[in-house]
Every structure is written in C-alpha cells, then in structure tokens.
Amino acid sequence: MNPLAAPAGNQPAPALLALENGRCFFGRSCGALGEAFGEAVFNTSMIGYQEVVTDPSYAGQVVALTYPQVGNYGMNARDGQAPHPALEALVVGDLCRTPSHWQSDEALGDYLAREGVVAIEGVDTRALTLCLREEGAMRAAVSTEDLDPESLVERVRASRPIGERDLVAQVSRGQPRTIPARGAARRRVVAVDCGEKAGIMECLAAAGVECELVPWDTPATSILARDPDGVFFSNGPGDPAAIPQVTACARELLGQVPLFGICLGNQVLATAAGASIEKLAFGHHGGNEPVMNLLTGRTEVTAQNHNYGPVFSSLGPLVPELSGGVAEHPGDLRVWSERRIAPVVMNPQVGRVRLTHVNLNDGTPEGLQFLDARAFSLQYHPEARPGPTDARYAFDAFVRLMDGDPEYLEQGRA
Structure with missing residues (x-):
C-alpha cells in the first residue's frame, strides 16, 4: 500500500508518526483526523488502555502502547480516570474495531474520534520502543495532514518542549x-x-x-x-x-x-x-x-x-x-x-x-x-x-x- 495514497471508501486515512531524531513511521489513522505534537513515551501495560488514555498525567504526551493489540474489550462508562482524555496522541500496533465485552459501551477508535484524539495504528511499536529506550523520550507528532517525513520532522523539531508547557x-x-x-x-x-x-x-x-x-x-x-x-x-x-x-x-x-x-x-x-x-x-x-x-x-x-x-x-x-x-x-x-x-x-x-x-x-x-x-x-x-x-x-x-x-x-x- 502506498502510504501517501488517499483512502478509498471506508478505508482509514494514512497517518505519519515523526520523531525529533528524524525517525518516521507510516501507519493508518484510528482516531480523529488532524495532527498532534507532544513528547513520545511508551507504556508497557498489557491491559488498562482506557485508564491510560484518560490519565491526566499524560497531558502533553504522544503515548505508544507496547502490547500488540489494543481495544479488544472496548470502552465503558466506569473505568475512565477523567471526563476527557488529556494525552496528545495514541500510537498502537493493531486496533481492534469490534470489541467484545459485556461492559463495553463503544470501540476505542470511536471514542478517540469522538474526543478529538489523533491516533495511529500499524506502527512497529517494538522498533519505536527500542528507539525511545536507546535515545530517550523525545518530541514527536502524529499527523493525517502532513505526510511528508522531512516536513513533519522539521515541524517537530520546532515544536515547544514539554517542560515549557503549562500542563x-x-x-x-x-x-x-x-x-x-x-x-x-x-x-x-x-x-x-x-x-x-x-x-x-x-x-x-x-x-x-x-x-x-x-x-x-x-x-x-x-x-x-x-x-x-x-x-x-x-x-x-x-x-x-x-x-x-x-x-x-x-x-x-x-x-x-x-x-x-x-x-x-x-x-x-x-x-x-x-x-x-x-x-x-x-x-x-x-x-x-x-x-x-x-x-x-x-x-x-x-x-x-x-x-x-x-x-x-x-x-x-x-x-x-x-x-x-x-x-x-x-x-x-x-x-x-x-x-x-x-x-x-x-x-x-x-x-x-x-x-x-x-x-x-x-x-x-x-x-x-x-x-x-x-x-x-x-x-x-x-x-x-x-x-x-x-x-x-x-x-x-x-x-x-x-x-x-x-x-x-x-x-x-x-
């Protein structure tokens, strides 16, 4: 699949994750369309993605979940840690669009889209995690609008560091x-x-x-x-x-x-x-x-x-x-x-x-x-x-x- 090609029918839009060090990952949109800038970090929890997504402490961050598939039990009305998510963007390997759980109210992707959270799937989260472990947390962006790696990396490097933001x-x-x-x-x-x-x-x-x-x-x-x-x-x-x-x-x-x-x-x-x-x-x-x-x-x-x-x-x-x-x-x-x-x-x-x-x-x-x-x-x-x-x-x-x-x-x- 050409990562720059326009989506056909109900196909998800292409998306790009760019890091401050110049590393880029192409994927597919699985949340809101648009773009978000923040500090890239990874979370190693095997479950609890709803609590992660709604944790106010993630404000200003682009959060990558290391567990391979995310979203299989959906989202519910009881496990959120705040009324709305505060993270800048979410990065996953594979997003489940058809959750199955008796408490599920909606799919994670639908929730992210409704809350305006930009998200990307299809990313090699193992490679991303190794990159962050070796070089440390760094500025990043996820975009469905700017799919030019050189352009997005340049904009990431010009973005405001998380330590300077009033979060x-x-x-x-x-x-x-x-x-x-x-x-x-x-x-x-x-x-x-x-x-x-x-x-x-x-x-x-x-x-x-x-x-x-x-x-x-x-x-x-x-x-x-x-x-x-x-x-x-x-x-x-x-x-x-x-x-x-x-x-x-x-x-x-x-x-x-x-x-x-x-x-x-x-x-x-x-x-x-x-x-x-x-x-x-x-x-x-x-x-x-x-x-x-x-x-x-x-x-x-x-x-x-x-x-x-x-x-x-x-x-x-x-x-x-x-x-x-x-x-x-x-x-x-x-x-x-x-x-x-x-x-x-x-x-x-x-x-x-x-x-x-x-x-x-x-x-x-x-x-x-x-x-x-x-x-x-x-x-x-x-x-x-x-x-x-x-x-x-x-x-x-x-x-x-x-x-x-x-x-x-x-x-x-x-």
Missing part, C-alpha cells in the same frame, strides 16, 4: 468539589488537584476520607482556612518546576498538617524541601515496575506514569546512625534494598527525611517519609488504575498518619 493548569478542575467518604468519614482532607485520577479519589474514599478537591494554584492560607485533617497533593503531568505555586504551598504546609503526595505530588513535596528533580531518560510508564519497600522488605509490583523524579542525595547528608552506619550516599540506591535499610538524611529545611521505597529496575527513589514534618509521598500510583494492588495500603497509611500513629508506614503489609 497542570490544563488538567486541573476549575472549581472546588467534594468527594464523600465511602461509609462513615474517618477524616476530612483537602486535595490539591494537579490532574487527579478518579481511581485515587476512590481509594481515599474507600479508606474513609472525605476529600475536598481544590484547584492546583490554591494557596496554603486558603487550604488551612478549611481546617483539614490532612492535605493531599495529587498526580499530574509535566515538570514540577513549571508549578512553583504548588511547591510554595507545600513548603508552607510542611510541618503544619499531615501531607500525602503521589507522583507529581511526591516531586512537589521533595522540591518543597529543596530537592533537585531529574528527568528520567524514558520515564516509568506501565503497570509492572518492581519497587522495594525498605520498611517492610517486600517487593511491590507497581503502576507508574512519570518522566521526572527527585534526587534523594540532594535532600541532605546521610545520618549514619539512622542509615546502617553509612555516611556517604551510594551511587545506586538499590544498595539500600540489598541491605534492607531505609536511610535517613538531615534536611536543613524540614529535618529528617527517610527513603522508604526504591525502584529495582533503575535504582531511582520511589518513596519519601518526612519524619519531623508528618508527611510522606510515593512516586508511583498506589491505586493501580491500571495495575496491581500491592501498594493500596498507602491510603490507610495516610489515615493512620492523621490519627497520629508513629508507625503508619511500617504497618503497610497489605
């Missing part, structure tokens, strides 16, 4: 709203919405937490005026450096009220304590990332979606007597998983900070505990939408933190 403001809800606890409310929390997932709010509700979601730029004074039992900082897209207002809010709240952060929320709390943030080569995107819980010695299989993360050593020097006698930061944090030690640093702003979780694939930090400021955070998504449920104890841990339990995380053995 959180794009996905945060505009008005406060309350999500009631499931059953009797044990605690009342203000949740700073940087692009929250519905699954996270559901897990907080299941833990007996009533959440009032507030926009991402709500100041700390307004949050404290609500007199909450705790404050939650949600997941969200992009670089935490682009949202200094949220970091300032977290910095003011640290030590005043119990805090819990997930994903971008983890980066926000780390940044509030003065940590450096690094951009990972190709990020963590999938439902099968192994993480060692240094407090329990258990390995959790986790769901993740982020391209940035904190640098643990930047939080301060190690406290040897709380770090197994070690005084110098190791080059690879997986050393701590081998020794079953949860090291502690002394931070000049908030006191002692403990590393609680480590990624076993690349040794990046996955969890922090602020010992003198009643706060903790996780880089992964403990609600697992999609993914395993190994880490759902985190929501009960937040309630125990608000209850004043000093061992709120050590009890996390669910």
